[in-house]
Amino acid sequence: MKKTVLIVFLLLFQFSFSKPITETQKLAATCKVWGFLKYYHPNVTDGSKNWDEQLFQILPKIEETKTDAEFSKVIEKWINSLGKVKAYEAEISNEEVDYFDKNLDLSWTQDTLLFSKSLCQKLKFIEQNRIQGKQYYVEKGIEFKNEVEYAEFKDKDKNFRLLLLFRFWNYVEYFFPYKYQMDQKWDLTLLEFLPRTINPISQDDYYLSLKEVSAKLNDTHALFGANKIFDxxxxxxxxxxxxxxxxxxxxxxxxxxxxxxxxxxxxxxxxxxxxxxxxxxxxxxxxxxxxxxxxxxxxxxxxxxxxxxxxxxxxxxxxxxxxxxxxxxxxxxxxxNINYENNSEKYKLLENNIGYVNMAVLTTEDVSAMMEKFKDCKSIIFDIRNYPQGTNFAIAEYLNPEPRDFVKSIDADLSYPGRYIWRKEETPCGKTNPDYYKGNVILLVNEKSISHSEFTAMTLKVAPKSIVIGSQTAGSDGANYRFEIIKGIWTSFTTYGVFYPDKKEVQRIGIVPDIEVKPTILGIQQGKDEVLERAVLFAKNGK
The missing domain is CATH 2.30.42.10 (PDZ domain)
Structure with a gap:
């Protein structure tokens, strides 16, 4: 009798302190938990579960919940069904690791305003005893793999729409190195677009919402594509x-x-x-x-x-x-019928003994002859307002007296998704070369300088007498990963982080010119290249 009374009391106590929960709150939390378990829970990250099917099965149960207490109970029962997580003691390593954790934030797992205390404890335990082996759904690089493939994306099915958003949101949450630099917090983006995923006003509005989500990354490498968007x-x-x-x-x-x-x-x-x-x-x-x-x-x-x-x-x-x-x-x-072949001269001598290099067409095989021709020039202008052909390291050997550090990168730590690790070693540019080029190294950049263009500018910028002229670059350096989220819906974003050697950001900022010059309407109409003209002026008088 006493036991029955105690149980009733506990239930009444729990009910009295439970709070109503909205559909958006429930689904946002479900998205986070689903992604967290996908990349953290040892019995999920091993690929033994059909994780999409698990989502489809839990969604109706989530929908039935009315309060935070009911919601927590459903999530706890789901986690329990996945099997026991074994506690382990992390091996103590003497290796020093420099972690980058600006993106890592699992504080939401301890949100007692939404989750029960016991659920918070379970999520924390899983974090502390996360998978230590190979990830099934993502591999070093980053490449997403082993996702269930569907014959078509059923955009009229709410579950499929949620699956698409949940997949994409968690890809970015754990594997986008510049998440912390977004204008809007990624959590808020989830809350903002869930209603348009749950109950889209129209098919067009739904697909437009996907495009808006992609734009929230503030990444020039990002792109969201689908036939409906093109239509x-x-x-x-x-x-x-x-x-x-x-x-x-x-x-x-x-x-x-x-x-x-x-x-x-x-x-x-x-x-x-x-x-x-x-x-x-x-x-x-x-x-x-x-x-x-x-x-x-x-x-x-x-x-x-x-x-x-x-x-x-x-x-x-x-x-x-x-x-x-x-x-x-x-x-x-x-x-x-766009002709992408660039028939421009690879390099040429301008007046006043100034060398000019078109980085869009110069190849590594051309570098030696180019530098030989320009070795006595007082300045060489490297035009990087384009996409270079991988010549940066070859050129740098002629521009530096010794090897120089020019970049610092971070890679995803797959043993702790959301955390990154600074690379221990980076390949320097240049070599020991007492006969290095001692004239001015002038780099031209603008908004068309993106990714490898910016990487090239970073490489050449460490030359002793370098200067950057032009305007803000695209601000997106690092590997551009393009992939299909679900049948017919593809996207891309940057997957490893690139910084200056002092760990200052390149992303969003781009290569900052020492002398800012932007084309004018009159200059274009007169057929002038005002950025190049300013570079020639600098080459002549050093200012």
Whole structure:
């Protein structure tokens, strides 16, 4: 009798202190627990469970819960069903490890306002006794693997929509090195977009929400793709290149010159409106869908602003100080026939004994001859406003008197997901070379300098007499991993971190120019390369 009374009392006590819990709160917590168990629980990380199916089975039970106490009870029962976790004592190692833990935050597992005390204890125990062997769902590198593959993504099925969000959110939570640099905390992004996953206003709104989630990474390497997204924004693009200056689109070159001629598009044309909308308004309207580490990188992305569903577009533009309106053709990508071959000179001698190198086309086989030609030049200009061909280490051997450190990197610690480890050793650039090049090393950069371009700039920047001229780079260095989350939905983001040797960030900041120079509308119209001109001026007078 006494035992029955005690049980009733305990139940009444628990009920009196339990609180209502919203659907968003429940599903956000479920997402976190599901991902945590996926990468921490030894009986899950070994691949012995169909982890997607486990999610589909637990979701109806989660939906039935009304209070935090009921929710905790369901989660605890689920964790118990996974089998016992054995306690272990970590081996004491004499090896010194330099950890990077700005991304590691499992404090949510101890949220007693949401979880019961016993659930908090279970989650903590799992963290302390996490898997010590090989991860089944991710491997060093980073590469996600062994996910259940589906014949199609059922976007009308709430469970499938939740699975997609849960997978992606946890990929980023544990394996995106720059999570701590996001403008918005990743936890808040989950809470913000769960309602649009649970009950999307429309199919278009659902897919647009995925694009917005991707943009929240603030990573120029990030990209979210799906046919429905392409259908919404359109697949027809322009035949010319533009640069955004003062909320106007200035034509700077051609993807296909003959098609641009048909449309009478000329370099220097200033486009002010597209289909009646001002360029500035289009940017404001679409910026939430555009992935980029910084504003310069966002403006460099012409999609979705210049894409459309129709093969024509009406533009308002200024030419020779006269404003006009006309209709131009837009083209499917396959019909643009873009020639990616760069036939520009690899390197050439400018006036005043100044060397110029186009890093987009220079190869490692060219480096020796290039440096021989320029060995007596007082300055060499390396143009990195493009994507180089892996020549940075070869060039650096000529620019430095001795090996130099230029980078510091972090890699994911798969034994403690969310934590990273500073690499013990980095390959320096340069070599012992008493006959190294002693002139000015001038690097040109801008928003088109991304990833390996920025890595190249970091390599060459450590030369004794180096200077960077131009504008902010794309701010996204490190490996770009592109993968399919679920059938027909693919994405990408940076998977290891790159920093300066003093551990200062490159991500989002990019390569900061010593002398900032940005092209002007007038300069483009006059056919000038104002950044190169400023570099030549520096080469001549040293300032």
């Amino acid at each position: 919404f924004f359109g697949r027809h693009g322009i035949s010319f290149d533009v640069k955004i200056i003062d909320d106007k689109a200035i034509v700077t070159g051609f993807k296909n010159e003959s098609l641009s001629k048909i449309n009478d598009i000329r370099i220097g044309d200033v486009i002010t409106k597209i289909d009646g909308k001002a360029i500035g308004d289009l940017i404001k309207e679409n910026i939430k869908y555009i992935e980029g580490s910084n504003y310069a990188a966002i403006l460099n992305n012409e999609y979705p602003i210049f894409y459309g569903r129709t093969d024509t577009s009406k533009i308002e533009f200024v030419r020779n100080d006269k404003t006009a309106i006309k209709t131009i053709k837009r083209y499917l990508y396959k019909d643009l």
